Structures are given as structure tokens and as C-alpha cells.
Amino acid sequence: GRLAMDTYFKTCRAKEEIERLNIEIRQVLTYLHNEERYLCACAAQLQPDHPSLCHQILQRLKVRARFTPEHLFTLQKLTSLKGFSGSLTIGQSARCELGDSASTPKARVPTQHDVSIPQAVSDEPGDFDEGWEEEEEEEEELAEHVETLHNILQISDDHHHPHNTDDSSDIM
Template identity: 40%
Template sequence: MNRAGTGYKLWKHIAKALQTHSAAIKAALERYNKCALAMQPPHRMLQWEQVIEYAFLANFDLLQDTHEDISKHPWAHPTVCFALDTYFKMCQAKEEIECLNIKICQVITYMCNKERFLRTCEEKINSVHPTLAHQVSQCRKLHSQFNASHLKHLHDIALLLGFSGTIYPGESALKGPGESNSEPTIIIPTCLLAPIQPPPSQIMHRNTLDSIQDLEEEEEAECEAEEASHALQDVLEVSFDLE
């Protein structure tokens, strides 16, 4: 309550909550002590100073005051409790090993089937649409870039003492369309098979370039003709001078 940043409203709220809970705990403590005195023989009573020091329900050793002291049973001994916990953990570990053996086989099977599926798609598409086949190749490389690392980890697991699984691929039961264990059927949209037409702006730009090129060629031809005419005129003038 005295921490920095605690406003007045929050302080009042905390104080009210503590007061309410304290009243409830005191009422429960009074009922418990009355019941403890009514028991034959009377049981140990609890004091308020003891209760406020308890942080968890397990701190209330109520069962020790019953007609049967369970702390004397063998299973209540800490060593026996530890042994029981260890036993059940080992039982759970065996179940977990069986599940992991299945998961390991599933991972290897999926990696192999996915690689084969994408390679088959790439080969079938390459003869029809090489550009699309290149994209499939990029997708395959993206999916398989960590396969070598995964296989190395699985191989290291297989070398562990007591390994009971297998790292050989199995056969997937999922063979529907698009599944990694299915035979790919290539369906290329018509829009991808049609030749790509340049946009009108590019066509107009191309036509403009052609027109400019034609004009330049015409100007060059006129210049060449004019130069030839001047050269012929010079030759004729020289001939007349000689005469």
C-alpha cells in the first residue's frame, strides 16, 4: 500500500479489500476453533497470528488433527513421494517416446514426398511453361533449404542409445489432390498460356520511336542525295574548265 505510484483511490480499494478478506478469514477461523473444541478429544486450535503467516493452503495442516494421522502412512513420506513421481514420469516418458517415433517417421516421409512432388511438377510444367517451372523450382528450393539440417538432427537422434524408432520414410495415407504423396496434375490457367501483350502506352511509345527512326532515315537519305548532287556538279564544273 505504501509503494510509490499508488494513488489515493487505489490505496482505498486495497485497504477495503484487505479489510473484507480479513473479516472473512477471522469468521472462518472462529468457526474452525468452535468445531475443534467440539471434537472428542478436542483438536488443536489455530491462532490469528499463525494464520496470517500462511501463504498457501498447504500450510494448513488440518489433516494432522483428524482421527487418523495420514502423515504416518508410507506414501506420505517425502522419499516415497519422490519415488512415485519418478515412476509416473518414466511411464509418461515411454508414451512420449512412442509418439516421437511416429512423429520422426512422419517428418521424414513428408520431406521426401514434398521434394518428389515439387520436382515432378517442375518437370511437367517445364515443357509447357518454362517461366512457371522456374517459379516452382524456386518454391522447391525454399521448402528444402533446411532439409539437410533436419536430416542431420534426425540422424543424430537415431544414434542415441536406446533409440527404438526408424529414420526411413514411410508411406503417407493422404493421397488426395495437392497432397505430397499424390501424383501432381498440371493445370495451367489460360491467361498464363496466352502471349503477353504490351500495354497500349508501350505500343504508342514504340510507334513513336518507329516514326522518329523513319524520319531520321529519310533525312539521312536526303543528305546523301544532296551530297551526291553537289559532288556531280563539282565534277561537271571541273570538266567544263578543262575544255
């Protein structure tokens, strides 16, 4: 009884959730594309005068690039599921302010007058890792969204094409 009710209510919301995730999938693809383009452009701008900063940007790009093929492969697998109605085309980002991944970078190194020096600098080993942990959390969140879409499409497909075709099991 409870499993049937849970499945029924999940099925009722499946279409809305599929539409929402279809939008999010396209946003992820757009972001991945824009972020790579942005980081490459920043590195190219900084290479002549600040090669060490360029190197750091390229290192960040390498870290992000390790995950991109895996995400693209997973998203590509979703397109083969029954009920998938999204698109794997890159969209146009609505966020194009300076610093956003879709913006045109204007990389520059701040002068001493532009930078306020903090009073205390922490040498704690965990301080550097905070940014990477956020990226890992974003990666995990994306994986959860992909899994959710897969489950919704599976439930939706099961609802529209029941495996049990025996009419004697229907309750009237």
C-alpha cells in the first residue's frame, strides 16, 4: 500500500521534475563550456606578463577538465532513456557580468594600492582546501541531480508501460 502510494505521488510530479532537470542539464552544459572558455582566455591574457599566475589558472582548468568528460558521458547516457525530452546543446548564459563564466575576461593583477592586506594570515592546512571542497560538493550535487532524473524517467516509463499486463491483478 505505502509503496504504491509513494510511487503514485512520485509519478504525479515526474513531468514537472523532468522539465526542471532538462533546464538544469542545459545550464550545466552551458556552464562547463563557458568556464573552460573563460579560464583559457584568462590564462592567455596573463601569460605574457604573469606566467606563474597563468600556470595556476591552467592548473585549475586541468582539475575542472578531469570531471567534464565524465559529466558529459553521464548526461549523454540520459538521452537514451525513455522519457528524456531535454537537449544537450549549449545555451546562452543569462549571467554575463565581469567575472561570470560567460563574460569576456579582463584579467589583471591588482596593484598594491588595489589590495587590502589582511591583519592575520592563517597557515592552517585546511584553508587552501575549502575551494576544492566546494567544487567537490558541486560535483556531488550534479551527480545527485543526474541520478534523480534517471529515477524519475524510470518511474515515468514504468508507469506508462507497466511490466505486469495481467488484468486479473487490478483492484476494482
